[in-house]
Amino acid sequence: MLDLAPAVEVSDLRKVYGNKAAVDGLNLTVAQGSFFGFLGPNGAGKTTTIRMLMGLAPPTSGSIRLLGMAMPEQGLEIKQAIGLVPDESLLFDHLTGGEFIEFVGRMYGLDQGVARDRAIELLELFELDGSGKKLIAEYSKGMRKRVAMAAALIHRPRLFLMDEPFEGVDAVGARLMKDILLDQVRRGATIFLTSHVLEVVERLCDRVAIINEGKVVIEGSMEELRGVSDTLEDAFVRAVGVDRVAAGALDWL
Amino acid sequence: MNQARAILWAHLRTARNVFARGGVAWSATISSLWYGFWLVGSVATARLVSDPANLGILRAALTGALLLVFLYWQVVPLLMAATGASLELKKLQVYPVAPSHLFLIEAMLRITSAGEMFLLMLGLSVGLLFNPAIGHFAVPGVALYVALNLFLALGLKDLVARILAYKRIRELAFVALLMLAGLPQLMLLRPFVSGHGLPAKGGEAWTGFPWSAASNIIQGKDAIAALAVLSIWVVVAAAFGYWQFRMSLSFDAQAASSGGTRAARPKGLAERIFRLPSLVLRDPMAALIEKEIRFLVRSPRFRLVFLMGFTFGLIWMPLSLSRGGLWKTALGSNYLTVVSIYALLLLSEVCFWNSFGFDRSAAQFYFLAPIPFDRVLIGKNLSAAIFILLEISLVTVVCLFLGLPITALNLLESYSVAAVLTLFLLGAGNLLSVHQARGSNPATSFRSSAAGRVQGMLFLIYPIASIPAVLAYLARWAFSSELAFFGVLLIDAIAAFIVYRIALHSAAGAAERLKETMIAALSAGDGPIAS
Numbered sequence: 001m002l003d004l005a006p007a008v009e010v011s012d013l014r015k016v017y018g019n020k021a022a023v024d025g026l027n028l029t030v031a032q033g034s035f036f037g038f039l040g041p042n043g044a045g046k047t048t049t050i051r052m053l054m055g056l057a058p059p060t061s062g063s064i065r066l067l068g069m070a071m072p073e074q075g076l077e078i079k080q081a082i083g084l085v086p087d088e089s090l091l092f093d094h095l096t097g098g099e100f101i102e103f104v105g106r107m108y109g110l111d112q113g114v115a116r117d118r119a120i121e122l123l124e125l126f127e128l129d130g131s132g133k134k135l136i137a138e139y140s141k142g143m144r145k146r147v148a149m150a151a152a153l154i155h156r157p158r159l160f161l162m163d164e165p166f167e168g169v170d171a172v173g174a175r176l177m178k179d180i181l182l183d184q185v186r187r188g189a190t191i192f193l194t195s196h197v198l199e200v201v202e203r204l205c206d207r208v209a210i211i212n213e214g215k216v217v218i219e220g221s222m223e224e225l226r227g228v229s230d231t232l233e234d235a236f237v238r239a240v241g242v243d244r245v246a247a248g249a250l251d252w253l
Numbered sequence: 254m255n256q257a258r259a260i261l262w263a264h265l266r267t268a269r270n271v272f273a274r275g276g277v278a279w280s281a282t283i284s285s286l287w288y289g290f291w292l293v294g295s296v297a298t299a300r301l302v303s304d305p306a307n308l309g310i311l312r313a314a315l316t317g318a319l320l321l322v323f324l325y326w327q328v329v330p331l332l333m334a335a336t337g338a339s340l341e342l343k344k345l346q347v348y349p350v351a352p353s354h355l356f357l358i359e360a361m362l363r364i365t366s367a368g369e370m371f372l373l374m375l376g377l378s379v380g381l382l383f384n385p386a387i388g389h390f391a392v393p394g395v396a397l398y399v400a401l402n403l404f405l406a407l408g409l410k411d412l413v414a415r416i417l418a419y420k421r422i423r424e425l426a427f428v429a430l431l432m433l434a435g436l437p438q439l440m441l442l443r444p445f446v447s448g449h450g451l452p453a454k455g456g457e458a459w460t461g462f463p464w465s466a467a468s469n470i471i472q473g474k475d476a477i478a479a480l481a482v483l484s485i486w487v488v489v490a491a492a493f494g495y496w497q498f499r500m501s502l503s504f505d506a507q508a509a510s511s512g513g514t515r516a517a518r519p520k521g522l523a524e525r526i527f528r529l530p531s532l533v534l535r536d537p538m539a540a541l542i543e544k545e546i547r548f549l550v551r552s553p554r555f556r557l558v559f560l561m562g563f564t565f566g567l568i569w570m571p572l573s574l575s576r577g578g579l580w581k582t583a584l585g586s587n588y589l590t591v592v593s594i595y596a597l598l599l600l601s602e603v604c605f606w607n608s609f610g611f612d613r614s615a616a617q618f619y620f621l622a623p624i625p626f627d628r629v630l631i632g633k634n635l636s637a638a639i640f641i642l643l644e645i646s647l648v649t650v651v652c653l654f655l656g657l658p659i660t661a662l663n664l665l666e667s668y669s670v671a672a673v674l675t676l677f678l679l680g681a682g683n684l685l686s687v688h689q690a691r692g693s694n695p696a697t698s699f700r701s702s703a704a705g706r707v708q709g710m711l712f713l714i715y716p717i718a719s720i721p722a723v724l725a726y727l728a729r730w731a732f733s734s735e736l737a738f739f740g741v742l743l744i745d746a747i748a749a750f751i752v753y754r755i756a757l758h759s760a761a762g763a764a765e766r767l768k769e770t771m772i773a774a775l776s777a778g779d780g781p782i783a784s
Contacts, residue, residue: 054347057505072503079349090344093776094267106259107348135270137773 005068007032007159007190008053013062015048015214022048024214026062030192030207032158035185037205038194041240045214046194047087050163053192054084067159080108083157085148085165085193093137097128097147100136101154108155115154122150126176141168149177153184160184162193166200178204202232212240256350257358260340291369295376302380312472319398319464322374326367326402327409338365339410346502356407356498363406374399381471390480394470397483401463404490411497415504417557523550537624541632542639548612549640554693555603555611562596562644589652589659590667593645597671597678598715600644604637605682610693613775620768627761630686634679645671662735669742670722676749677718680756687760690771721745 008030015023023045030036040046051057053064055075064071066078084090092100098119105115123129126146131139136147145165152160160181166174181191181204195201201208202222209219218225218239222232229235301307340359364371374395381391460469460479463486469479527550530542549555608630609616619629645667652659725745729738764771 056343056347058503076349076351079347084347086347090347092263092267092344094270095263096270099263099266103259103263104348106262107256107345107350109255109349112255112259137776 005032005065006030007034007067008036008192009065010049010053011063013049013052013064014060015045015052015057016060021060021214023052023059026211026214026216028209028216028219030190032067032190033185033188034190034207035181035205036190036192037201037208038192038211039196039198039201039208039236040194040211044211044240046211047163049211050161050192050194053161054082054086055079056086080155081157082159082161083152083155085145085152085160085162087163091136091144091148094135096133096135097131097139097143097150098123100147101151104151105154110155118154119150122153125180126150127173142170142173145169146173146177149180153180158189160189160191160193162191164194164196166195166197174200198232198236208232210236210239254354256348257354260345260358288368288372291372294369295372298373298376299380299383302377303383305384305386308386315471316465316468319467320462322370322398323402323464326370326406330366330406331409331413338362342502352499352502353495355502356495359498360403360407360494363403363410366406366410367402370402371399387471388473388476390473390476391471394467394476394480394483397470397480397487398463398467401483401487401490404487404494408490408494408497411494411501415497415501417553418504537622538628538632538635541624541629542636544615545633545636546639548615549603549636552603552611558599558603559640559644561599562648587663587666588657589649589663590670592648592652593667593671594674594719596644596648597641597675600637600641601678601682604640605634605679606685607689607691607693608633608637608682608686609690609771609775610686613692616690616775617772620764620772625761626764627757630683630757630760630764634683637679637682638675641671641675666738669739669746670725673722673742673745673749674718676746676753677721678715680749680753681718683760684756684763687764687767687771690774692775721748 006029008028010026010028013023013026013028014021026045026049038046038049048057052059053066053071055071055078058072067081069078069081071078092103095103101119101122102112102115105118106112110118120129126149128143128146128150131143136144139147145168149162149165152162165177169177178200185191193201193205205222207219207221208225209216211217218235225232225235229238302311339362340355342355345355378392378395381387381395460466460475461482463483466479466482466486470476470483527543527547530539530546533539534542603611609619619626649659649664649667722742722745725738725741728741729735731737
């Protein structure tokens with residue numbers, strides 16, 4: 001039964017900071033095996049939502065089910081089944097890339113030898129093997145994203161939660177990462193990602209939700225969104241209602 | 254347990270990687286000196302306790318010594334706002350690790366919050382092991398007492414850290430905490446009555462206290478009953494610790510520190526104070542100082558330490574009052590100076606030992622902005638001086654308000670000595686800020702470093718910086734003259750200014766050379782265990 005359950009099922013989710021709702025009654029269902037894009041302008045509530053899905057922030061109200069399991073009641077089982085590409089602050093800067101990937105593997109219960117072997121293979125796959133002795137603190141932004149994604153793969157998760165995985169990644173790295181993610185979806189994994197790079201989302205995702213002020217304002221397949229507007233960018237701008245700054249507003253500029 | 258091993262493995266790798274790349278020599282030296290001193294104490298304890306001839310001393314002093322260990326373990330980390338190494342729960346809780354495993358690791362890490370006491374207890378255990386006159390339960394008794402302290406320290410740390418995370422009640426909670434922290438000192442200074450934990454002359458302490466129970470186990474007095482009492486205490490402390498740990502795991506610090514959005518208020522008193530540097534200085538110096546003041550005032554860590562400037566007075570006040578004769582001693586006649594210097598020492602940690610650590614992202618801006626780097630350092634030093642002056646003035650006002658016998662000469666003395674010491678420390682601070690730059694989190698109220706390292710700084714480094722001021726006091730004593738005192742202090746001030754200038758230019762030059770290393774060091778985060 002669990003296999004038929006949605007990968008992500010969120011009902012009436014709210015997160016309130018002080019007297020401001022960062023996420024305000026969010027409802028979302030993501031089928032297993034899909035490549036789902038979660039978009040929104042800055043401050044819309046994307047990162048807060050993904051932090052709640054990852055179990056890093058408890059919701060004020062509402063419910064979260066991942067792969068048919070309830071969060072936080074089945075938190076350990078859920079964590080075992082998901083792979084995370086969180087924001088960069090969750091990396092350990094004073095470990096090398098290989099050491100970090102090995103550490104993550106062991107945290108997911110892999111034997112130390114297996115974790116070490118897989119870490120070496122993942123470093124090769126993500127073309128980080130040349131930076132073996134470098135600390136993560138010395139990595140560029142793109143390399144940090146690559147190592148985070150490599151670590152997310154080590155235990156073969158069924159669901160990936162990714163916060164801006166392509167931020168700061170060069171074209172070669174982005175192509176590499178996209179190919180790996182598409183391969184994971186072909187193998188039945190689900191990907192839930194946030195991104196500001198709309199071209200990437202347009203090319204990869206089969207479904208998209210756009211969030212603004214804590215609420216989903218539009219959701220559908222890529223075809224449905226393109227039916228409303230020519231491009232995803234047009235749909236995005238229309239959905240979040242951006243006003244352009246009038247030319248000449250800043251005379252001194 | 255594989256995950257626990259993985260966390261420790263990653264921590265050791267982190268320590269090795271940091272050590273291999275240098276930059277830890279300063280703190281390693283301080284820690285070695287400080288803990289080396291306590292290691293000597295531990296060996297001395299072992300030797301004393303292992304000799305059956307010293308049983309009399311053991312009987313007389315053990316309960317009191319165990320109470321002091323308890324107080325040191327639980328209170329000192331809070332007073333120093335440095336609770337020792339801790340798991341980086343924010344980073345670790347995304348992984349499927351059972352909370353009970355994390356709890357046990359975190360409990361073990363409480364050893365680092367009072368490593369000095371752990372060393373002493375280790376010495377005590379070794380001594381007991383080799384003393385043929387001591388029963389078999391003694392060492393397990395010590396182990397239980399250590400476990401009690403670990404669990405309780407964990408619970409208290411998590412409880413206090415969570416309370417201090419709430420934006421609106423943080424400072425209020427801290428004042429309450431200080432009052433509570435002062436209680437043990439009050440208890441210790443009062444003529445002790447039976448029932449408060451220590452035996453009155455010829456009497457017995459109540460056996461229900463954990464330190465009394467541990468003492469009785471070690472001495473073999475009703476050992477089984479005492480073992481039962483201590484075990485109950487350990488279970489209660491473990492339950493409290495685990496409860497607090499679970500609460501911390503599900504705690505959302507971001508939500509707690511959010512005060513909500515408020516409508517913009519008209520320019521108030523605070524805004525006018527922030528703008529004060531612009532009245533007397535020109536930009537960019539005024540802008541630099543204004544930025545520093547705004548940033549520090551909004552940093553929970555700074556606010557906590559600033560409040561702690563009063564702790565010395567608040568905690569030592571009962572001592573002074575309870576022993577009327579104290580005002581006739583050197584401590585009494587230099588009370589204001591001592592309190593002021595303590596406030597200065599506390600502020601130094603947030604104001605100048607690691608000037609760029611708090612506002613780490615600004616360091617890059619300073620290198621990019623069209624300002625000479627020595628001007629940046631001067632701006633930071635002036636901001637620090639403003640807060641030091643403010644702190645000492647507030648301490649003075651409190652002392653005067655309480656009617657303490659403080660003369661105009663006392664005032665002049667405390668401000669002059671503080672000024673000379675500040676100049677020397679600022680010079681050293683600028684050099685350290687550049688050569689030992691390290692990122693720190695201004696949003697957390699407590700440091701994750703061991704309290705011992707902070708104390709090591711206080712007790713090992715500051716005496717060296719205080720030598721010139723000590724010379725002034727020697728001159729006063731030798732010549733029985735205030736003129737001699739202030740004369741030497743004036744020479745000290747000139748020397749301090751020269752030292753400061755040399756250190757400033759040296760630090761600015763080094764910053765230019767080391768900027769890449771500095772920025773990398775300031776950007777780096779912690780490993781799975783923050784220490």
